[in-house]
Amino acid sequence: MLSLLSHLRQHVAIGFVGGSDLNKQQEQLGIPAGNVPVTTLFDFCFSENGLTAYRMGVPLASTSFIKWIGEDKYKKLASWILHYIADLDIPVKRGTFIEFRNGMINVSPIGRNATKQERDDYQKYDLQHHIRETMVKKLQEAFPGSGLKYSIGGQISFDVFPEGWDKRYCLGHLEAEGKREGGIKYDTIHFFGDKTMEGGNDYELYNDPRTIGHSVEGPADTMKQLRELFPQIAQEARLG
Numbered sequence: 001m002l003s004l005l006s007h008l009r010q011h012v013a014i015g016f017v018g019g020s021d022l023n024k025q026q027e028q029l030g031i032p033a034g035n036v037p038v039t040t041l042f043d044f045c046f047s048e049n050g051l052t053a054y055r056m057g058v059p060l061a062s063t064s065f066i067k068w069i070g071e072d073k074y075k076k077l078a079s080w081i082l083h084y085i086a087d088l089d090i091p092v093k094r095g096t097f098i099e100f101r102n103g104m105i106n107v108s109p110i111g112r113n114a115t116k117q118e119r120d121d122y123q124k125y126d127l128q129h130h131i132r133e134t135m136v137k138k139l140q141e142a143f144p145g146s147g148l149k150y151s152i153g154g155q156i157s158f159d160v161f162p163e164g165w166d167k168r169y170c171l172g173h174l175e176a177e178g179k180r181e182g183g184i185k186y187d188t189i190h191f192f193g194d195k196t197m198e199g200g201n202d203y204e205l206y207n208d209p210r211t212i213g214h215s216v217e218g219p220a221d222t223m224k225q226l227r228e229l230f231p232q233i234a235q236e237a238r239l240g
Contacts, residue, residue, distance in 0.1 A: 011232065016042055016045060017050060017167050019049055022052060062102060065103050066100075077105075091122075092122065094113040097112075103165055104159050107135075107159075123156065132152050136150040190229070
């Protein structure tokens with residue numbers, strides 16, 4: 001994947017966007033031995049949906065969730081979540097049920113300290129019993145008119161963030177790039193995501209009129225679609 005993206009970058013600007021912080025994304029993107037910073041491998045790096053962002057390795061303006069919601073409202077939200085999880089009857093509970101990030105909070109009924117096997121097992125359990133889906137509905141009932149958005153993604157968690165702070169937030173950085181002196185205007189933006197169904201954390205950006213959305217099933221399918229969309233990189237990769 002990294003080799004394919006390296007060939008792709010010779011023809012177009014590339015970037016990634018996700019809800020995790022940069023440290024987690026560094027781990028997720030499988031950087032090879034040598035601890036190469038992920039910010040050097042992409043033109044744009046959007047952590048926490050773009051609330052923390054980098055362009056050519058240089059940090060862009062960031063925004064804070066806690067400043068938006070305020071300490072008192074955040075305490076009420078966090079207390080409700082922890083009480084709800086405490087009363088949940090699920091097979092396994094580990095630790096870090098709320099992960100506080102710059103632009104959002106990530107909520108995990110099982111806890112983000114779960115092992116890979118525990119995550120896999122919980123995902124199957126959640127698909128059957130709709131634990132996260134039910135919890136999101138209860139949160140919406142408990143905090144009506146709060147301006148909060150809930151997005152289920154990954155295996156074990158869901159994100160909570162202000163309305164409009166989903167993955168579409170990153171597009172603002174691209175628009176700003178086109179307006180700055182010497183900047184590049186990006187008229188064609190392809191987005192690849194696997195949680196593109198309604199309620200998934202790729203849904204809004206996938207359906208945004210400013211992007212061309214591609215729904216993928218995983219890394220192998222992403223590579224396949226990239227080769228079909230940009231046949232020149234497939235040939236280059238084969239030539240080594």
